[in-house]
Amino acid sequence: MARKVAGFGEGDLRTLAGARSFERGLGYLDAVTGLEVGDTSVTAVVHGTDVYEVELALGGGAGISGWCDCPYGQEGNFCKHCVAVGLTVLRQAEAIPRRRAAARARAVGLEEWLEGLSRDELVALVREQIAGDRELRRRLELRAAAAHSDLGTIRERVLALVDPRSFARYGYVGYADALGYARQVEEAADALRALASGKHAAQAVDLAEEAIRVLGEAYGEIDDSDGVVGQAATAVAEAHLEACQAARPDPERLAQWLVGQLLGDGNDATDFDPLDYAHVLGSAGLARLRHLAAEARRRSPNGWAEQYLLERLVKAEGDVDALVALYAKDLVPSGATHVRIAEELEAADRADEALAWAERGLRDTAEEAHVDGRLADYVYARYKSAGRMAEAVAVRRDRLLAERSLAAYQQLRAAARTADCWETERDAALAVLREGAHREHGGWYGGPVLIDALLDDGDLDAAWREAADGADDRQWQQLADHLREIRPADALAVYLRLVEPLKEPTGDRVYERMARLLLDARACHQALGTEDEFSAYLAELRAELKRRRKLMTLLDRHGL
Template sequence: MARKVVGFGEGDLRALAGTRSFERGLGYLDAVSGLEVGEGSVTAVVHGTDVYEVELTLDGDEGVSGWCDCPHGQEGNFCKHCVAVGLTVLRRAKTIPHQRATARARGSGLEAWLSALSRDELQGLLREHIAEDRELRRRLELRAAAARSDLGTVRDRIIALIDPRPFARYGYIEYADASGYARQVAEAASALRALTADGQAVQAVGLAEESIRVLGEAYGEIDDSDGVVGEAAAAVAEAHLEACGVARPDSARLAEWLVGTVLDDSNDVTDLDPLDYADSLGPSGLARMRQLAVEALRRRPSGWAERYLTERLIKAEGDVDALVALHAQDLDPFGATHLLIAEELESAGRGDEALAWAERGLWECAAERYIDGRLVDYVCVRYVKTGRAADAVAVRRDRFRLERSLAAYRQLRSAARAVDCWEVERAAALATLEEDARCEHGCRYGGPVLIDALLDDGDVDAAWGEASFRADDRQRERLADLSRETRPAEALGVYLRLVERSKEPTGDRAYEHLAQLLLGARDCHRALGTEEVFGVYLAGLRTELKRRRKLMSILDRHSL
């Protein structure tokens, strides 16, 4: 019955909000107040962390939609407050038709009453509300000034709307006041667009630029956690773009303003994209903007904003040589910039130059143990595509000799197999890793890379030969896992030693690891035909660690 009356049910609310928000909304039923039913909507107030205004739009058979000024609701979500209001409506479903009829009657009565008023009476009523509502007064003053082309008053009204001081009670705008300030900024944006529409685009350009400056100076002192001021400021920027499209201001002056605004460290409120103004700037304005960006980068070579702007402008013009020159001024020591240049050249159809830059990167970074792997991949892929697979092997060999890592070993193996020379390359690579193992007795992150390489090749017997006096626990466990059936006695010895070391650590992960070690040990005993011995060992271990209930539970789950 409720669905027929109000056009939705609890299932619709759950579907809109999701289970989590729906369940939370149940806890706010007693926090709903001021429920007001209109002809096609319902409004209410919900008292939560703050006091939130909620509006549900009822569309008959098409369902329900909701809006709330809480942070979650302002992101476009059907929040828990909307759920609470929706559930309240469902609880009062029987009264909804009467309330809607009453709302229609009120609306019709108001319309009839206003229509019957004389001009003097309407003006008196409006003056009464203007005296009581400051925001209404300012909006109407702005409209009146625009209608009579009183640009001085229009400017004063817009700047008053942008002025943050009335909201900055303690020298900054708190979170609770940000939405109120954002509404005023949005109103200023609307006024700027109205100016443009009324043939005052030139004035709108100047006022928008002044507004953006004020917003930029104030934004650092605003708690805009929900981004509402930023959204309103974006509307001001859009109004400026729109006005420029109509007014066609001097392209050089516009270019100077855009570059100055984008590079202004204090202006974080608007995310202006100068290329959006390409039509207004024209070729001469774009050229002037690029000149200014290059000069700014020359003054501050380390400036991220200067470099980013210059790069975007050069890309927009399609000047690949200028882009290469820009990147070449600050080459990364690990080859990332060389790769970037190579990719730009290749995109421009200049493949030979692209490969030359990538090769230069390998040469200039040759002494670095760590180099951008994408650059090495780039060179090797292109060598293979052009029939130079042997050169790709040489590159992989050089990188392996410098890095001495398992990853470099794998890459060398892949390249060498492609030209059927892995046997020779493998012998040399293993000799290098053998030398490392003798000198270091391990590596920075554990046992020797030699053992990992042998395991990766599937040479388990050779890995056992090295592991007897060089491997770390990780490598020994890996060997044991691979040898439960072929070398059960040796694997069992590894598992039992690791179990003893794993008794002390606690926590789910440690207990799960201990269980896996025991499972490995059990498999070894089965292969040896000594399962009874394992049973006695396991019983003793459970007795020793019986106070660790979580461990006992995990062992039970694994049937241990």
């Protein structure tokens, strides 16, 4: 398996999959069947929890890539099934070049044969194929109907394709059937595009809207975990746009339909952007759209969809003051809206007003613990660029008072160092965190932020003193890791204490953590010259936990 085939080797598979998926892939080598080698790809079936189809692309400039229809593979990952197929290909390395050459020869032979067939022979061949392939037959029937302007047949077939009932075996379309249904919806989108490109664009608009309605009503009863139905529905929406561009329907009527689609209950299946229709709507349609959006906003002042639609339309008009006024009606407590206003004003070359809005945001959020970080960053950057360093440091200081986090401490430290005043700021900042340590504010996983800050400063002695009053396990281990070289006895005591609670739970993650701590403890004993003590401790630990075979195997692997 060490050799390379089609530009990849075992190491490439391990890199793509990661160590965990690669190791799991080794267990599926005997589950690979139906290996087919093409000129540029390999396909196979892998029998796991289900039967999965795998395709590996070979010999491309970007190296090997893989696709699998298992859930993990459909998220874009190079899964264990891809690994198993890749390893199978490597096992057959000597035969692969010959099989790829044979695939190329077959492709050339097929092309030459097709080109040599007469018209009657080609028609007979197509008839033979559609007799045994229902999906191909449907596609060709739609093309024939479009070619003959058979609008009744086209409408019937498109609506049949978007009808989910044949896939709803239990009253809804399950995960296993979603892909099949999505393929039908994509066929409907193709048919609508073909209709729109001919003489019947107006009919394509109406039919697309009817199909979108059906999709919207059905989508709530579909398990579209992988988003395949949503993608197909978006293709139908794109066909609607193409049809509108060709047919130029009444702009005010189109505006009414778009608002209903964007704000209605059945809008989850498709993703419309009203500005995509700007050229079709024209000034009259956009004005109507804006009016309808404003009315909807008044009826539902807290509706996010109504707010988003109105914002998009106002922004498209380029009226910055109107957009600022719209944003200002709903200033969220995190300060995110203040940032948006500042950014819009700055983009309009109104920097002074932008800064004033951001400063207002700092005042409005002064007592909030959770504030959009961009707000303080915005004001700080403007103060710094203007040479107003005392005010810039004050921005970071105020944020630390409200937030008491390691990030806020780090930002204050960076600002104060730039202003050459960190020595005077540090004591006050630590006092703020020391006070916070007695409240409900914690570090990343519950320990005091004060200890994180001292560790981040490299002040290990102070961190060790503070840890005695309430560090969490993460902070203790971080302390021990820093102290191992200079104070191995202190670090050893921490590592051994952290091992104790790991004796009860089980699982790979627990065992890996225990092994890591034991390796650290051994390093401390080696630095202290007390290796015999560690050997005795380890022997006692192994005897105590000997029934945990996976742990014993892991300890053996680490030489423990």
